[in-house]
Amino acid sequence: MVLKCNNCGYEGSKAEFKYLHLADSAGPNSYRLCPKCQFAHYCDELEEGEQFTGEGVWGAGPLRGKVFKKKGKNE
Numbered sequence: 001m002v003l004k005c006n007n008c009g010y011e012g013s014k015a016e017f018k019y020l021h022l023a024d025s026a027g028p029n030s031y032r033l034c035p036k037c038q039f040a041h042y043c044d045e046l047e048e049g050e051q052f053t054g055e056g057v058w059g060a061g062p063l064r065g066k067v068f069k070k071k072g073k074n075e
């Protein structure tokens with residue numbers, strides 16, 4: 001997948017666009033920096049069909065619907 005900078009038009013792989021931070025408190029979308037002009041881009045992380053690295057999807061199956069709590073994180 002190639003990302004294109006809306007500001008300067010630079011095109012590069014996602015690896016070239018430095019990961020900045022999450023765009024939403026919940027969800028995989030993030031901001032990434034253009035390596036050329038340092039413009040921050042909103043990036044849909046699911047667009048590529050990459051592995052989902054967020055929280056919560058690992059428990060499908062018989063445990064579906066149950067609420068999991070991570071020890072020491074949400075309390």
Ligand SMILES: [Zn+2]
Nearest residue numbers: 005008034037
């Ligand atoms: Zn740019």
